[in-house]
Amino acid sequence: FFEGAPITCEKKGAEESQSSSSGGHTVPVTIVTGWLGSGKTTFLRHVLETLQKSHKKIAIIQNEASGVGVEDELKLVDDEGRPVADLKEIGGGCVCCSVRSDFVAALEALLKTRKFDHIFVECSGIADPGQLAQMFWLDDSLEGGIHLNGVIGVIDARLTNLSGMDKVAKATRNQLAYADIILMNKIDLVDENTIKKLKSTLRQLNPVPVELTIRSKVKDLQTLLNLQAYKPDAAEAAIQQALGPTSHSHESHGHGHASAETHLCHHPRHSGKCAHGCNDNSEAKHGTNKLSEKECVHDESIGAHFVELKEVEIDLEKLRRWLATVLWAHIKVKENEGQKEKKMNDASVIMRMKGLLRVKGSTERHYLQAVQELFEITTGPKWSQQDEAVSSKFVIIGQRLNAKELEDGLRNCCSGAD
Amino acid sequence: MATLQCPKCLKLGLPSTYYCDKKCFTQAWKAHNQIHKEHARRLAFKPPSFAYTGKLRPHYVTPMRKVPAHIKKPDYAISGTPVSEMRDKDKVVILNEKQIEGLREACRVGREVLDLAGHMVKPGVTTEEIDVKVHQWCIERGAYPSPLNYHNFPKSCCTSPNEVICHGIPDARPLQEGDIVNIDITVYKNGFHGDLNETFLVGEVDEESKKLVRTTYESLMLAIRACKPDFFIRDFGKIISKHCNRKNYSVVRSYCGHGIGELFHCAPNVPHYSKNKAIGTCKPGMAFTIEPMINIKSWRDKTWPDNWTSVTADGKRSAQFEHTILVTETGCEVLTARTANSKPFWWEEQKEVKDKKTSK
Numbered sequence: 001f002f003e004g005a006p007i008t009c010e011k012k013g014a015e016e017s018q019s020s021s022s023g024g025h026t027v028p029v030t031i032v033t034g035w036l037g038s039g040k041t042t043f044l045r046h047v048l049e050t051l052q053k054s055h056k057k058i059a060i061i062q063n064e065a066s067g068v069g070v071e072d073e074l075k076l077v078d079d080e081g082r083p084v085a086d087l088k089e090i091g092g093g094c095v096c097c098s099v100r101s102d103f104v105a106a107l108e109a110l111l112k113t114r115k116f117d118h119i120f121v122e123c124s125g126i127a128d129p130g131q132l133a134q135m136f137w138l139d140d141s142l143e144g145g146i147h148l149n150g151v152i153g154v155i156d157a158r159l160t161n162l163s164g165m166d167k168v169a170k171a172t173r174n175q176l177a178y179a180d181i182i183l184m185n186k187i188d189l190v191d192e193n194t195i196k197k198l199k200s201t202l203r204q205l206n207p208v209p210v211e212l213t214i215r216s217k218v219k220d221l222q223t224l225l226n227l228q229a230y231k232p233d234a235a236e237a238a239i240q241q242a243l244g245p246t247s248h249s250h251e252s253h254g255h256g257h258a259s260a261e262t263h264l265c266h267h268p269r270h271s272g273k274c275a276h277g278c279n280d281n282s283e284a285k286h287g288t289n290k291l292s293e294k295e296c297v298h299d300e301s302i303g304a305h306f307v308e309l310k311e312v313e314i315d316l317e318k319l320r321r322w323l324a325t326v327l328w329a330h331i332k333v334k335e336n337e338g339q340k341e342k343k344m345n346d347a348s349v350i351m352r353m354k355g356l357l358r359v360k361g362s363t364e365r366h367y368l369q370a371v372q373e374l375f376e377i378t379t380g381p382k383w384s385q386q387d388e389a390v391s392s393k394f395v396i397i398g399q400r401l402n403a404k405e406l407e408d409g410l411r412n413c414c415s416g417a418d
Numbered sequence: 419m420a421t422l423q424c425p426k427c428l429k430l431g432l433p434s435t436y437y438c439d440k441k442c443f444t445q446a447w448k449a450h451n452q453i454h455k456e457h458a459r460r461l462a463f464k465p466p467s468f469a470y471t472g473k474l475r476p477h478y479v480t481p482m483r484k485v486p487a488h489i490k491k492p493d494y495a496i497s498g499t500p501v502s503e504m505r506d507k508d509k510v511v512i513l514n515e516k517q518i519e520g521l522r523e524a525c526r527v528g529r530e531v532l533d534l535a536g537h538m539v540k541p542g543v544t545t546e547e548i549d550v551k552v553h554q555w556c557i558e559r560g561a562y563p564s565p566l567n568y569h570n571f572p573k574s575c576c577t578s579p580n581e582v583i584c585h586g587i588p589d590a591r592p593l594q595e596g597d598i599v600n601i602d603i604t605v606y607k608n609g610f611h612g613d614l615n616e617t618f619l620v621g622e623v624d625e626e627s628k629k630l631v632r633t634t635y636e637s638l639m640l641a642i643r644a645c646k647p648d649f650f651i652r653d654f655g656k657i658i659s660k661h662c663n664r665k666n667y668s669v670v671r672s673y674c675g676h677g678i679g680e681l682f683h684c685a686p687n688v689p690h691y692s693k694n695k696a697i698g699t700c701k702p703g704m705a706f707t708i709e710p711m712i713n714i715k716s717w718r719d720k721t722w723p724d725n726w727t728s729v730t731a732d733g734k735r736s737a738q739f740e741h742t743i744l745v746t747e748t749g750c751e752v753l754t755a756r757t758a759n760s761k762p763f764w765w766e767e768q769k770e771v772k773d774k775k776t777s778k
Contacts, residue, residue: 099674099689139694142671320650324699331510331698374695 026147027116028225029061029136033175034154035125035168039185043154043216044120048079050221056117059084063123063132074103074121076110084114099142101135111145118225119146126171129153129178130351130372137230137374150229153179154216157190162201173302177206177351177397178371180229180238187212206352206397207242207304232367232378235354242306242395302351302399307407310391312414313360316377319368319413323375326350326409331373348405350398358383358392360415368394426454456481460590466723472581472733476724477589480546482572483553491562492606492682498570503681510685511677512703517610518744521679521705524561524605525612525742525753529760531555532603532614535575536761539618541595545577548601549588556605564604564611564682571726576602576615583670583711583719583728583736595621598631600738604682611682613707614754615740619764626714627735628764630667634712634737635763637661641708645700645743645750651686652696658710659692670711670736672719673728677706678742691717700745705753709740 034040044060051058058079076084100108107119121136123129129151136148153176155162161169176182182202187195199210211218218224228234330347353375355368365380383390396406420436422443427434435450437443443450463478485491494500513521534555538548553574556563563574571587578586578600579593586600593599602615617631637658644657659669675688686698690710718731730736744751762770 099672099687099694137695139671139689139691141691141693324650328698373697376695 026143026145027111027119028149029119029121029146030149030225030227031121031123031129031132031136031151031178032154033123033125033127033129033151033179035156035172038154038156039183039213039216040122040154043152043183043185043213043218044122046216046218047120047221047225051118052079057115059116059119061119061121063121063127076107084110100138100144104135104138104144104146108145118149123175125168125175127175129175133178133230133371134374137371148230149225150180150227151178152181152183152224152227154183154185157184157187157195157198157212159198162198162205173205176202177302177399179206179208180227181208181224182206182210183213183216183218184210185213185216188214204303207306207395208238209241230369230371232369232376233380235367235369236356236365236380238354239356239393239395242304243393302397303401305394305396305398305401305403305406307394307396307410308391309358309393309410309414312358312392312411314357314366314392314413315360315415316366318415319357319410320377322409322413323368323370327370327373327375348398348400348402350396350401352397353394355394356390356392358390424450426451430454430457432457463590468723470722470733471720471729471731474580474582474729475591476587476722476727477544477591479572479587479589482567483550483574485553485562485566486557489557489560489562490606490608492564492568492611494568495562495566498567500568500682503683506681507684510698510701510704511679511681512701513679513705513744514703517679518703518705520608520610521612521742521744522753523612524607524610525614527556527559527561527607528603528605528612528614528742529754529757530559531561531605532601532616532754533757533759533761535601535603536616536618539593539599539601539620539761541597541621542592544590544592545579545586545588545599546590548577549573549575552601552603559605559607561605561607564606564613565602568682575604576600578602578727578736578738580735581730581733583713583730584673584738585726585728587724587726593620596623596627597621598623598627598735598737602738602740606682609680611678611680612754613678613682613709613740613742615709615738616761617737617739618761623764627737629665630712630714630735631737632763632765633662633665633667634710635739637710637712638708638739638741641710642741642743642750642752645708645745647700647702647745647747649700650696651688651698651700652694654708655689655694655696656692658690658708662710662712667712667714668717670713670719671717673709673711675707675709675740677704679705700750702745702747704745705742707740707742709738711736711738 032040032044048058060077060079062075062077078084121132123132133148133151136146138144138147155172155176159172162172163169184195184198184202195212202210229238327350330349350370351372353368353370357366357368357377359366362379363382365383367378367380369376394410420438422437422439423434424437424443432453437446460478465475465477485495492500493502531552535548535552538551553563553566556574565571565576566574573588575588576585577588578584579591579597580599582600584600584602597620598617599620600615600617604611604613617634619628619631640661641654641657644653654675655669662669669691671689671691674690677684677686686704686706687696688706688708689696690708713730713736714734716730716732716734719728720731721728741755742753744753
């Protein structure tokens with residue numbers, strides 16, 4: 001399946017240079033999720049056709065999740081649908097103590113001999129894009145052949161039950177929680193009110209941009225191909241975007257206390273009142289200066305939370321400790337005789353996090369990016385004079401999150417807090 | 419009395435095997451002829467064509483050795499595939515007292531074998547000869563040499579000279595005066611793996627290589643010193659990197675330290691470079707290796723056509739040291755610690771000589 005050409009090792013003189021400039025081309029990997037019928041496949045077809053016109057070479061990794069092992073279900077095909085290679089046979093050198101998963105190592109080995117301009121990972125409806133994002137989000141230091149561009153979630157505008165408790169709704173929410181952009185497709189088949197409502201529901205789930213499409217055609221393909229959603233500064237852009245016109249933040253000043261946050265809590269639609277006592281009929285709930293004790297945390301609910309910390313500075317070491325607690329608490333420990341298996345089913349889970357940080361002892365911006373168990377804190381440009389009042393902001397998407405706990409946890413990461 | 423010599427061996431100049439009579443010889447022929455065949459393969463061996471980055475070339479590798487039935491073997495010993503690893507690779511293991519004892523013993527045996535191997539290192543000795551002895555020493559101690567058939571690795575230890583970063587395959591190449599060579603030993607005893615390695619000097623070695631070796635060892639020990647409960651695994655890379663960059667050396671990025679215990683390689687993953695996203699913090703009862711590979715110039719690596727040998731992309735030298743660590747309540751225990759039998763480091767020998775001089 002190599003169109004006749006054998007694999008040869010190309011000698012790349014430039015690669016051997018010591019400088020870590022990323023002048024070397026690394027192939028963007030974009031994860032696309034969506035149910036059969038959402039328009040995901042059509043969207044990919046459009047993308048392929050457009051790119052082929054400019055002679056770009058595309059490969060698609062198909063993920064037929066069956067829940068066994070993520071990597072076993074990944075198949076690489078070219079834009080004609082032909083299998084590119086049996087990646088298991090290529091290997092990539094020894095993977096027994098390697099930084100890359102077997103699949104990514106094999107993929108990078110392949111990319112040394114076959115050129116691709118973009119790779120798409122096409123996920124089935126039940127696939128976990130977070131696990132895939134984690135797999136492709138490599139350390140920059142590796143200067144690998146690929147980098148994670150981002151996750152595109154495609155949904156059908158006629159989706160009536162995004163808030164439901166059935167399997168499809170849950171899986172859809174899971175997919176969308178990881179999206180860096182959502183394509184709401186088939187909008188020509190619904191009325192404006194439906195679009196408005198769905199947009200609002202989506203915003204509570206994940207406040208990323210929503211593009212409205214008809215027959216899966218996007219306005220600006222280049223932007224999608226260049227999401228760079230996991231780059232450090234993308235965190236700042238994403239947060240500005242999340243703040244948007246529809247969110248309000250109520251601020252309290254002084255006393256070195258962090259202000260209250262606006263949380264975009266998602267309320268699954270129960271038949272009437274929410275069991276926790278919040279009589280929610282509005283889409284977004286505004287945080288108040290004093291957070292009420294009754295927080296709406298529902299079983300299974302995935303929601304986006306926004307935390308803003310004003311007039312305080314973050315202690316990086318405390319923040320790292322907090323992240324270690326919230327992101328790694330659930331890591332499976334292999335059972336030994338006499339060890340009880342930890343019951344993790346009711347725990348809250350953070351799925352995706354982006355932060356813009358004002359750090360104690362630094363004049364530089366700091367960014368936080370996180371997905372599932374991975375997180376990275378990096379530095380950015382210095383704060384300017386106008387940025388004096390800028391506070392630290394976080395957008396956190398997860399399951400069964402307690403808004404107050406989140407805010408308290410982050411507030412405790414500020415210098416001066418105990 | 420056996421006086422009949424194999425005529426073919428005589429012709430080929432191989433060491434003689436003696437047989438009682440023609441009948442005896444004929445019966446033994448099928449097995450004995452394998453020796454002639456192997457000899458022919460050895461003579462016919464040519465390194466495959468490849469853009470080799472340095473002076474080193476692959477040499478002839480002898481057939482895979484056997485391990486007696488009474489030695490407890492890991493699951494991959496027959497099939498080549500470590501099935502249990504693939505199933506449990508993401509799970510972190512906290513060892514209980516009994517398991518810790520098992521691991522301690524495996525590490526002690528590994529240390530014994532490495533110490534013996536280290537004393538073999540001198541010009542003219544082939545890495546194959548070292549592998550023969552390592553294989554024998556493991557079996558004598560009731561242990562299985564873990565590398566053997568792990569993902570089909572053909573030998574019982576890894577020998578990595580000069581520009582080889584790791585996973586060098588023992589072969590017919592004699593060590594040369596001036597070489598540096600890493601010997602990586604892992605043994606499997608009573609269900610536990612113990613993993614360690616050291617870089618040895620072959621005869622008189624140039625100053626740059628000596629400096630590289632010492633810096634690499636120091637970076638490992640600095641990392642170990644920092645290890646204690648709640649220490650971030652990703653921070654080992656910061657320490658190692660900082661120390662090596664001071665000397666303008668670079669840290670290999672493709673290979674990491676790894677969890678170890680009942681499995682050869684498991685969680686956690688321990689990168690040696692800075693700015694990594696390693697998951698987890700140290701917890702008492704966790705066991706893992708730290709094994710920095712440090713290069714004179716470029717950090718990049720390439721793999722030989724044998725799909726194992728990893729070499730520096732620029733052909734310059736690389737050194738490595740490895741220990742298996744157990745995190746304790748207060749810090750950590752180096753399970754593969756050096757003993758009185760360990761071959762002294764060059765800087766220790768130098769000090770000894772100095773001390774002797776000053777005491778005179």
